[in-house]
Amino acid sequence: MHRHPALLLLLFALLAVSCAKTDRGGHAKTIGVALLTRSHIFYKDLEEGLREEAARQNFELIITSAELDLGKQIGQIEDFVARKVDAIIVCPVDSKGVGPGIRKANEANIPVFTADIAAQEGSVVSHIASDNVAGGRLAGEYLARALGGRGKVAIINHPVVTSVLDRVQGFHNALAAYPGITIVADVEGQGVRDKSLEVTADVLQANPALDGIFGINDASALGALDAVQQFKRDKIVIVGSSATALGDLRVTPISNVYPGAEILATAIDNLKNQRWMRRAPGYAQMALAALLLAFVWEAFRLRHNALEIGIAFGLISAALLGASYAALNARLILPVLVPLAFAWAFYLYGSMLAYLREKRTREQAVRLFSRFLDPNVVKKIVDQGETIESLSGKTRQISILFSDIRGFTTLSETRPPQEIVSLLNRYFSRQVDVVFRHGGTLDKFIGDCIMAFWGAPLDDPRHAEHAVAAALEMEQVLKSFKEDLGEAGRDFDVGIGIHSGTAVVGFIGAEQKLDYTAIGDAVNLASRIEGLTKDAKSRILVSSDTVEACHNSFEFTSRGRYKVKGRAQEVELFEPRPKSA
Numbered sequence: 001m002h003r004h005p006a007l008l009l010l011l012f013a014l015l016a017v018s019c020a021k022t023d024r025g026g027h028a029k030t031i032g033v034a035l036l037t038r039s040h041i042f043y044k045d046l047e048e049g050l051r052e053e054a055a056r057q058n059f060e061l062i063i064t065s066a067e068l069d070l071g072k073q074i075g076q077i078e079d080f081v082a083r084k085v086d087a088i089i090v091c092p093v094d095s096k097g098v099g100p101g102i103r104k105a106n107e108a109n110i111p112v113f114t115a116d117i118a119a120q121e122g123s124v125v126s127h128i129a130s131d132n133v134a135g136g137r138l139a140g141e142y143l144a145r146a147l148g149g150r151g152k153v154a155i156i157n158h159p160v161v162t163s164v165l166d167r168v169q170g171f172h173n174a175l176a177a178y179p180g181i182t183i184v185a186d187v188e189g190q191g192v193r194d195k196s197l198e199v200t201a202d203v204l205q206a207n208p209a210l211d212g213i214f215g216i217n218d219a220s221a222l223g224a225l226d227a228v229q230q231f232k233r234d235k236i237v238i239v240g241s242s243a244t245a246l247g248d249l250r251v252t253p254i255s256n257v258y259p260g261a262e263i264l265a266t267a268i269d270n271l272k273n274q275r276w277m278r279r280a281p282g283y284a285q286m287a288l289a290a291l292l293l294a295f296v297w298e299a300f301r302l303r304h305n306a307l308e309i310g311i312a313f314g315l316i317s318a319a320l321l322g323a324s325y326a327a328l329n330a331r332l333i334l335p336v337l338v339p340l341a342f343a344w345a346f347y348l349y350g351s352m353l354a355y356l357r358e359k360r361t362r363e364q365a366v367r368l369f370s371r372f373l374d375p376n377v378v379k380k381i382v383d384q385g386e387t388i389e390s391l392s393g394k395t396r397q398i399s400i401l402f403s404d405i406r407g408f409t410t411l412s413e414t415r416p417p418q419e420i421v422s423l424l425n426r427y428f429s430r431q432v433d434v435v436f437r438h439g440g441t442l443d444k445f446i447g448d449c450i451m452a453f454w455g456a457p458l459d460d461p462r463h464a465e466h467a468v469a470a471a472l473e474m475e476q477v478l479k480s481f482k483e484d485l486g487e488a489g490r491d492f493d494v495g496i497g498i499h500s501g502t503a504v505v506g507f508i509g510a511e512q513k514l515d516y517t518a519i520g521d522a523v524n525l526a527s528r529i530e531g532l533t534k535d536a537k538s539r540i541l542v543s544s545d546t547v548e549a550c551h552n553s554f555e556f557t558s559r560g561r562y563k564v565k566g567r568a569q570e571v572e573l574f575e576p577r578p579k580s581a
Helices: 006-020 041-057 070-082 099-107 134-144 164-177 195-207 216-232 260-272 282-299 307-329 336-372 376-382 408-414 417-437 465-491 521-533 546-549
Strands: 030-035 060-065 086-089 112-115 125-128 151-157 181-188 212-215 251-254 254-258 392-406 441-446 449-453 493-510 514-520 538-543 554-562 573-577
Touching: 006 408, 030 041, 030 493, 041 060, 041 251, 060 070, 070 086, 070 099, 086 099, 086 260, 099 112, 099 554, 112 538, 134 164, 134 212, 151 164, 151 195, 164 181, 181 538, 195 212, 195 216, 212 216, 254 573, 282 307, 282 336, 307 336, 392 417, 392 465, 392 521, 417 441, 417 449, 465 493, 465 538, 465 546, 465 554, 465 573, 493 521, 514 521, 521 538, 538 546, 546 554, 546 573
Parallel strands: 030 060, 030 086, 086 112, 112 125, 151 181, 151 212, 493 538
Antiparallel strands: 251 254, 392 449, 392 493, 441 449, 493 514, 538 573, 554 573
16 A cells, blocks of 8 residues: 655644644544545545554544545544644645634644645645646646547536545646647536536537546546447437427426327436436424424423414425525425424414413403502503413512501491492492502401501502502592581591501412412501501501602601610601692
């Protein structure tokens, strides 16, 4: 085998100059090698020679092969950079395309060397290769002499690597001295045997009198030879008619009146050159359908929005259809329509279920919230997509109001029960209207007591101001109600207590009955403040926390400090009044 010892010795000499053989710790330096392929004898010899020379020079090697795949080669170079090798040797798949990988190595300050094929982008310490221009020139001169200086020739090219470009340039330079020779075709054979056979067959069909072919490497030349041998051995003559009256016209995807003889010729040519459509394996369709169905199911299981799922699935469908169309150029049929049809049907079914679930949730939310909130507030909450779960167990800064009726016992003793119930309903309706008008949440009725709060479920930075404003209006509504009662309402009065603080709000109760309520020490204190209104001889009392949260929106008069159950220190209470003009 030819190991190209001069090339290897020069390469390792350059490596030794670029980096010391060992680091300060005595460890051998590491070199990453990205070969073009391992299927060619040249690169097999190159790999074996590299390993032998590395052993003698005390270098460690990591050798990979791209197998003519540019993306794979760039990934190998990036892996070398990530592993912090000391130098990289590359035999590029594509002289220009390999540039991004080399630039990553440049950014990491790792020296890069190219062998056999040069790189057109990125910084390279040195390129080691044979003289490809001279090789192409020798091939051109030999072919010209063999043809006697006259004839038609074709080039089976692969113009993405510099070594090939150099060989073709040398070939052109040699033929420039032979004006009797004409280059009738220059086609892309990708440097591999199968593709070179295919394109050479096309060239021979177009140029039956072709005299010579230049293949840019061994595989290209062998593929061209296979095509020439088949072309000379397997000629088939088809005789037919295209006259309309003879009836040998057929419908095809490209024409309604296509000659039958040409259809037969096309079929034979496809069979001869193995260029027929191939269908993907049967399991591919089932696997694709399973993946699409799994995607849709998982998206709905995670409660993603149906519109977002539809957009994502639409993009996936477009990508699959595009891939199916592109695969036709490679003569491959990808069955994507049936899996997509099943998946879209499943998506529509899931969307309907999601819509019904959302509808039930919204209706449940409307029913529940309508018991506690003004209808306009309910609409805002539902439009925001809030649910029982999303509003439960929240710690919020709120203001709590308790309003309890005084003198109700005297009134109830002088009126029949039906009238008492009607009276309470009228009173509560007026007071609840006030709560809703000021953006409050009606918590519950506790006998003849009203509990409400501000700051939940909708955020309200001015919850204390709104609570106090509601209490002052409730006082005015009380006076109007007392006037309606006349003498019977002489002893009818209320006490209102307000405190601002932190509480836990949410739906609390059993599955059969849930209430949106607030719990915590702040709620207890508000209730006890209401109980002190009678002792303080005030209809409305608020805590110092509420006064502070109102930011001078009202006038407050201190009514003294009071001992409150559950509190070690006394609580100072204030009576609010609207600010004078």
